[in-house]
Amino acid sequence: MIRDVEMLVGMFPGQGSYRRGALLDAWRDGDVVVREVYAAVDDAAETLLGKNLTSVVFSADPPTAEGLFRQDPDLAQLAAYAQSVAMFQRLHADGVRLTGLFGHSLGEIAALVCSGAYSIADGAALLCERIRVLRELDSSGGVMLALGASSERVQEMLALVGDAASVIAVRNSPQQTVVSGPAEPLRAVAAVAAAIGVNATPLRSPHAFHNPLLQVARDELRRRFTAFAQLPLRTPVYSPISGRFYRDTDDLAELLAQHLVVPVDFGTAIDRLCRAGASAFVEFGPGGTLAGIVRANAPMATVVEPFHDTAAAVNFLTAHTAKADVAGTTPSTVDTPAMAPPVVPPQVRNVQAEVVPSVTAAPSAARDEVFQRVRGLYAETLGYPEEVLTPEAAFEAELGIDSVQQTELLQQVTKLFYLTSGNVSAPTTLSNLDSIVDYIIDNRATVGTTT
Incomplete structure (x- = not known):
């Protein structure tokens, strides 16, 4: 069972978390940590995708989040990864030590990198391989949709539409659930939502993530991920997808590939970490999306947002680092049910969802x-x-x-x-x-x- 320890927990957002201007001043001022992270991402992107990230996000006129997604969704994913890892490394260099980490969907790669399970360069390369595999093998045309309702109510809406390939992809809170699937059925879901007064927001996503539609891509991704060296974790990482803490004995290539086809339960992750003793959550993304989800699930938890005021965040976290410095107190096992294998619908033609903040609990x-x-x-x-x-x-x-x-x-x-x-x-x-x-x-x- 999860132990009763007080924890400072870092959160890593997924795709859609890039924000224009984040870390721009640090980059222009020659911040060594920021430049090293972005150099590693650029090397991977140029080698595997033939693209350069810094020339776009640190240009004289950087794109907005919407603009970058429309211009190049591949770079939007890399930008999210680079921003979160760079901010973590900056705080680490300033003496901040966290008890645990977890990520939202794509953010699990960043969390594992910051835990030491992969190098920064390998984390960027993992992401590039993920992009390449999905480009090559996903012909579903899938999209994602955020709905302002509980997963139970959303499941009823999906049943009304009656499309087996449209599934719950992310459970963020009792007030927000994300679905993924083919575009046409999800338009029908949005119409049902409008009819019953439920807010529906299309997400910036190039694929229907966390959906069995991506099974073929998942199999190839696992094969490619096995080429990357897996290292011992220095900081415990909880997986909202697997529903437990990662272990050094885990096959990370298998688990990370599995992310494509199984749902994220971020709300339950927050609840379990709070019961484990977490009362302060640090968001390593500039958008505040995960902070909003934490407030919806655990309204009395402290939320730290270093992108808004890095100095204040460092002062707060270093003052509490003594409490967080309890290496080895997080369990390697958590009582969770085994994941059932996903049901795979027939492959049809081609977010890491950026999630809209949820309503605060009563x-x-x-x-x-x-x-x-x-x-x-x-x-x-x-x-x-x-x-x-x-x-x-x-x-x-x-x-x-x-x-x-x-x-x-x-x-x-x-x-x-x-x-x-x-x-x-x-x-x-x-x-x-x-x-x-x-x-x-x-x-x-x-x-x-x-x-």
Whole structure:
């Protein structure tokens, strides 16, 4: 089972996460780390695809995300990979150490690279081979569609359309599910969604990822991926596709190829990591997409967005690195059901989805979660039964908790919820658990963001 440890977790977005201007100043200033990452990506792209990334994304007039996808979807994927790996390497060079990593679809390659399982150059080459194989072998014409509904409701919509090749590809949250399949049936799904008031957003994707339509490409991709050296992981990586942590004994070529045909369950990944002790998530993408998904699934988790304010993110994360530096505490096994082999529809003619941020979960549920955690902390520290720690019970008058104890407990709350010490109010202004919960919710900041 997943152990109860506190963790700082890095998240790597998939295709569609490229943003115009991200890391441009660092590149122009000659940042060594950024230039080394992009040089490795350029080498792979030029060798395997005959393309150059930096001449496009660091040009005098870089394209927008939409413009790059229309101009060259291959470079859009490489740009997403390069941006996330470069930012991770910058933070690592500044002393940031994370407890765990995970990626959204294509982002799993970046997560494995940053864990040490592959070199940066090999990660870029893996991505280039993936692009080449899909170009050669995917004739399905598949697309992807994000729907503002639960997977159960989306499954009902798919049943109405009745196309076996249209499947759930990504479960992001109870409010968002992504489907993939042939273009015409997905247009019908979008029409059903419009009729019942469900938001439907076509995604920038060159293929119907996470769909058995790509089985032929999956088989060839596994063969090509076996040529790349697999190294021991330095940092644990959780796979939202496999539903467990990767192990050094895993055949990564097999698992990464399998990604093409099996769905992503990102919402469950967030839930399991939170239960494992994760309370701060770092997004290594400039778009904030994964941050939005975290907020929808775990509204009280801290979200760190270094692309918005790198210095603030580094300061926050290095201050908490001591908690994260628990190498070896993440389990190598997680209780998960075995993956069933995908059903493969007949191959017909040719995202890593960029996912629209989801709606935040109900505030009442978030407040109750905070209260339960705070009450547990106070009960354990004071040796009180939880029943006496009601929301309104006065700390000093009713519970006999003096000002010194209140200050010490408030410091523990600050650490537990990753609040800045400068925000801590005087004990006299926080006189019961209800006021402590209000304080946490009011000061629960998103670190390194301008929003």
